[in-house]
Amino acid sequence: MKDEKNVYLVIGLGRFGQAICRTLAEKGKQVIAIDRTRQLVEEMAEVVDLAAQADATDSDALTKVGAKTADIAIVAIGSNIEASILATTILQDLQIPHVIARAENYTHARVLARVGANKVVFPERDMGERLAALLIHPWMSHFVQVPGSLFHVGEINPIAEMIGKTIEELDFRTHYSSVILSISRDGERFVPKKDTVIQENDMILVAGQKEDLEKWVEEKKE
Known part of the structure; x- marks a missing residue:
């Protein structure tokens, strides 16, 4: 098309x-x-x-x-x-x-x-399934599915175990089966480096498959 x-x-x-x-x-x-x-x-x-x-x-x-x-x-x-x-x-x-x-x-x-x-x-x-999914997984309201793929992209606060650690220490791709695309901090957005330390008030833009995301995103307090 x-x-x-x-x-x-x-x-x-x-x-x-x-x-x-x-x-x-x-x-x-x-x-x-x-x-x-x-x-x-x-x-x-x-x-x-x-x-x-x-x-x-x-x-x-x-x-x-x-x-x-x-x-x-x-x-x-x-x-x-x-x-x-x-x-x-x-x-x-x-x-x-x-x-x-x-x-x-x-x-x-x-x-x-x-x-x-x-x-x-x-x-x-489709609307019924979407509503049911949001009721079961409220975090999904912050995520959208990439058309034609299994990946979801969304912005969320880091969970407790991430705070104070660097991207390298977290080994995000391996440990969370997801990728950090960017971080929003104090009104500015940037692509993190290996030595970037995750802070409590950060908003992290992440991408991953639903089944991988739900393993850790739901640990975040709504």
Whole structure:
């Protein structure tokens, strides 16, 4: 996929689709938004570059609103499973480079994958899993997962055993299976050296895999 000049096509302007549109628009991305319902289209008219009332299961209708110009299409249709499958199929026929589709269940997801969706997402399931993970591991609210990898990056205070020791003494990579990317101290951020001493009020930016991070990050008092 291309980076900065992608054109995004969002089909289905319910809460999920509108959230995608607003976020992309806030990031300065070019967005085409489509829905059958006029009211939903009007709500997005001032948000995106183009909002159009159209039937996403009609190839000609999609072509007329510029679907073929899209680099990435998101089929955000909710409960109308048939419509989401048809729209995904049409987008593949239109040779959209990357199609992301929302699934209601695993059977729906398998069908979407078979008709050409490059990625299938479960918004409700993913949000539920994320919330549960945050309840179990509150420290995760300070971390984000690096897209396309198992690594999480986040900023946190050092645990007690780190304070007063140098990076070399801690042997961070071996002992904690993580990497310190930088340290924020007294309003300044810097990349630590081997002889840098960890202080109590430091904020350390670390990267590591979730299972490695949780072995020691949870020792930190919330």
